[in-house]
Amino acid sequence: MRDAQPSTIYLKDYQPPAFLIDKTELRFDLQESETLVQSRLHLRRNPAAVSGTALVLHGCELELLSLAIDGTALSPSDWQQNGEQLSLNNVPDDFVLECETRIFPQNNTSLEGLYKSSGMFCTQCEAEGFRKISYYLDRPDVMSVFTVEIIAEKSLYPVLLSNGNLQSLETLADGRQRAVWHDPFPKPAYLFALVAGDLACVNDSFTTRSGRKVDLNIYVEEKDRDKCDHAMTSLKKSMRWDEEVYGREYDLDIFNIVAVDDFNMGAMENKSLNIFNTSCVLAKPETTTDMGFQRVEGVVAHEYFHNWSGNRVTCRDWFQLSLKEGFTVFRDSEFSADMGSPTVKRVEDVSLLRTAQFAEDAGPMAHPIRPDSFIEISNFYTVTIYEKGAEVVRMIHTLLGPERFRQGSDLYFDRHDGQAVTCEDFVKAMEDASGVDLGQFRNWYSQAGTPELNVTGRYDADAGSYTLTVKQSCPATPGQSEKAPYHIPLAMALIGEAGALRLNLAGVEADPETADNTQCVLDVRAPEQEFVFTDLPEEPVPSLLRGFSAPVKLHFSYSREQLLRLMRNDSDGFSRWDAGQQLALMEIDAAVEALKAGKAVVADDDFIEACRAVLADESLDQAMVALMMQLPSEAYLAELYRPVDVHAxxxxxxALRKAIAVALSDTFWAVYQRCQSDEDYEPSAGQIARRSLKNCALSYVVCTGSDQAIAAAVSQFEQSRNMTDRLAALSQLVNSDNSYKAQALQRFYQDWQHEPLVINQWFQVQAMCQLPGTLEKVQSLMGHPAFDIRNPNKVRALIGAFCGQNTVNFHRKDGAGYGFLADQVISLNRSNPQIASRLLVPLTKWAKYLPTVQERMREQLQRIMAEPDLSNDVYEVVSKSLAE
Structure with missing residues (x-):
């Protein structure tokens, strides 16, 4: 057990920094056994802070060699160290602090600060990694202009990079190389970056709308040079899109991306020097799936968009993290929608929200998108901050409309350029630019939990009117038992037999400028409201929450007939998909009851015929058809049932999947044949859609277990020329009882053993196998030469995939899956606490399961809690989970 409980940091305790740093000069002497870091900080007392306050710097795992003020050396008696704080009393109001530290990047397994990956030096400083490099005011509201000098052995590290522009590059007399970089834009320490290595460079350029040429460089290992084209294309698309949609032009003459194999996150938006996990930048058809191509495009866009929404305007403190992340996720989501299918992108985003984020809202780690407190900030890089934060920005966009939202974003960037600001500043800019009152809307920033809308409808045939009654509520969450009403934009339409009906909302004058009067957005503000629609020629079916206009749980007692009408006639792609999902949930309910009664599972004829009609309609977006054929995931089901009986x-x-597969076997086979193509691979929207439907059909035909289906999977595995089709076939074979799967796995490994990212997919396919014995297979694979527990990508591919996505095997009835996860968390707690705490998520959900399962999961949480040297990261998650 820990000797002392870590301290909690509260938003209410925020104080401006006592000092500011106008200029930061850094010198790195990179050596094989150690690194010497010299800093010169030009400090001045902050006029906005309390006068007479001591200078308190942050530092962690540093060996302090010397300190000096204005050239005068300080003795150890001139400062005090307490944990991560170095305090200096009686300092001048304006002075230069010189500091020299020694660090050991080659021993840094936490992958925070400066560390080595595959023989190169690189950094990760968000959120508080810079304090592992040098003593500093490591907080986002201290912004400084950086000049960085890097010295390293030229033969080992010919590429020396940092933020901003390269001022000089020279070879020294001893054969070492010296580079000096200068970033003219003030930034907090978390945006600092350094890379030194032997790297190949892929070059291109972009001409901004004002005519400036920007040099674009992607640095990778030589073996990966041929996997950068898609990332470069994505970067140029992002730069053009940000100019056209937001009016944001890139502000320097160079933009660099570096691919790193050992990285805790997806990528980092350091000013002008983005550092990427290799999985988010490397792509080519032979090694990368369609999903991988889309991820590269989305992550490249996300990090580039941060140049304005995160770098030029940054967050005042880490409680405001969603200010930059939520806004930027919204921006990259809109970009991806424009590059592909908007409906498919929306469904994918909502699916993640309904499973991962709604689960977080309902669990012990529930927090508002602007948290009130935390112990370890790394634990708050969550789906709530990112995805729910993006949904809150999306709601503002919905309430204001595109034109006024753009005016608001322009005002926000112009008003706060070069500043560290708050979520309130963002909302205020939107209000001031649009004239729309967002006072009540601010509850989305301060309240945790998922609001629920209970809606009823009543049709008056004599009056030709339809009344919607909307009631809103929000469950209690840790520390928040009572919730004020939210301002919720509820997009809706009324669907008749032939399609959407014209809307006349009582008390609201129709806008003659509006071309489409068949849909509207209702402002839900009160605990209960009524909305009356008049002049209706028939009883409608309400299409509610169109486009998923708010991150809420909607309850409306639809009949099967109503859902079938929406599935057939609704013009909103999301609502049409969601109607199909609700019908599928009815089928799953019936399947649960059938199995309890010892009966065979049979899908209702109306559901089968609706699926058949969707599959046969060649006019529909093929990617959308594939999504509509996917049954609700087990993760989503776990959010709907209490208690959760995983195995039932x-x-x-x-059983329902197999019943559908048998009933529609001929249709699925026809779809599979129809989607075959020998065209050269492209990660285009059309091709991705076709492959997604083809592989959806393959998964269903394999469900039947027929020899023809297995033969099709084998043929696709052996003959496909792209990773999407080959991996899809391998996954189907691994989940079958066919003896060929062992041969397929061995062949796949032999073909791709030299490609780490592909082998990660090989690990993941096996970790996701639904058949018994998968836990033992995962344990065996941890001893495979290609697995390295120090590499976060491999940990996520094998351990994370098994524990977080293989529900039936993780929740094995003997509880072995829980013990396995606890073992890995305890092990990683010592080397990489960030990854350890993120792996913990499946155990934090213990309260939703059956009593015997709860007991076993709690036992493992208690075992972790008993560890003597628990990191703050893991302690916070475990302690909050056990307190539920």
């Missing part, structure tokens, strides 16, 4: 739900869903 898995068996019911599996």
């Amino acid at each position: 739900l898995h068996d019911a869903r599996d």
Whole structure:
């Protein structure tokens, strides 16, 4: 057990920094056994802070060699060290502090600060990694202009990079190389970056709308030079899109991206020097799936968009993290929608929100998108901050409309350029630019939990009117038992037999400028409201929450007939998909009851015929058809049932899939044949859609277990020329009882053993296998030469995939899956606490399961809690989970 409980940091305790740093000069002497860091900080007392306050710097795992003020050396008696704080009393109001530290990047397994990956030096400073490099005011509201000098052995590290522009590059007399970089834009320490290595460079350029040429460089290992084209194309698309949609032009003459194999996150937006996990930048058809191509495009866009929404305007403190992340996720989501299918992108985003984020809202780690407190900030890089934060920005966009939202973003960037600001500043800019009152809307920033809308509808045939009654509520969350009403934009339409009906909302004058009067957005503000629609020629079916206009749980008692009408006639792609999902949930409910009664699972004829009609309609977006054929995931089902009986739900869903596959076998086979193509691979929207439908059909035909289906999977695995089709076939074979799967796995490994990212997919396919014995397979694979527990990508591919996505095997009835996860968390706690705490998520959900399962999961949490040297990262998650 820990000797002392870590301290909690509260938003209410925020104080401006006592000092500011106008200029930061850094010198790095990179050596094989150690690194010497010299800093010169030009400090001045902050006029906005309390006068007479001591200078308190942050530092962690540093060996302090010397300190000096204005050239005068300080003795150890001139400062005090307490944990991560170095305090200096009686300092001048304006002075230069010189500091020299020694660090050991080659021993840094936390992958925070400066560390080595595959023989190169690189950094990760967000959120508080810079304090592992040098003593500093490591907080986002201290912004400084950086000049960085890097010295290293030229033969080992010919590429020396940092933020901003390269001022000089020279070879020294001893054969070492010296580079000096200068970033003219003030930035907090978390945006500092350094890379030194032997790297190949892929070059291109972009001409901004004002005519400036920007040099674009992607640095990778030589073996990966041929995997950069898609990332470069994505970067140029992002730069053009940000100019056209937001009016944001890039502000320097160079933009660099570096691919790093050992990285805790996806990528980092350091000013002008983005550092990427290799999985988010490297792509080519032979090694990368369609999903991988889309991820590269989305992450490249996200990090580039941060240049304005995060770098030029940054967050005042880490409680405001969603200010930059939520806004930027919204921006990259809109970009991806414009590059592909908007409906498919929306469904994918909502699916993640309904499973991962709604689960977080309902669990012990629930927090508002602007948290009130935290112990370890790394634990708050969550789906709530990112994805729910993006949904809050999306709601502002919905309430204001595109034109006024753009005016608001322009005002926000112009008003706060070069500043560290708050979520309130963002909302205020939107209000001031649009004239729309967002006072009540601010509750989305301060309240945790997922609001629920209970809606009823009543049709008056004599009056030709339809009344919607909307009631809103929000469950209690840790520290927040009572919730004030939210301002919720509820997009809706009324669907008749032939399609959407014209809307006349009582008390609201129709806008003659509006071309489409068949849909509207209702402002839900009160605990209960009524909305009356008049002049209706028939009883409608309400299409509610169109486009998922708010991150809420909607309850409306639809009949099967109503859902079938929406599935057939709704013009909103999301609502049409969601109607199909609700019908599928009815089928799963029936399957659960059938299995309890010892009966066979049979899908209702109306559901089968609706699926058949969707599959046969060649006018529909093929990617959308594939999504509509996917049954609700087990993760989503776990959010709907209490208590969750994992095995009953898995068996019911599996039996229903097989029933659908048998009933529609001829249709699925026809779709599979129809989607075959020998065209050269492109990660285009059309091709991605076709492959997604083809592989959806393959998964269903394999469900039947026919020899023809297995032969099709084998043929696709052996003959496909792209990773999407080959991996899809391998996954189907691994989840079958066919003896060929062992041969397929061995062949796949032999073909791709030299490609780490592909082998990660090989690990993941096996970790996701639904058949018994998968836990033992995962444990065996941890001893495979290609697995390295120090590499976060491999940990996520094998351990994370098994524990977080293989529901039926992680929740094995003997509880072995829980013990396995606890073992890995305890091990990683010592080397990489960030990854350890993120792996913990499946155990934090213990309260939703059956009593016997709860007991076993809690036992493992308690075992972790008993560890003597628990990191703050892991302690916070475990302690909050056990307190539930």
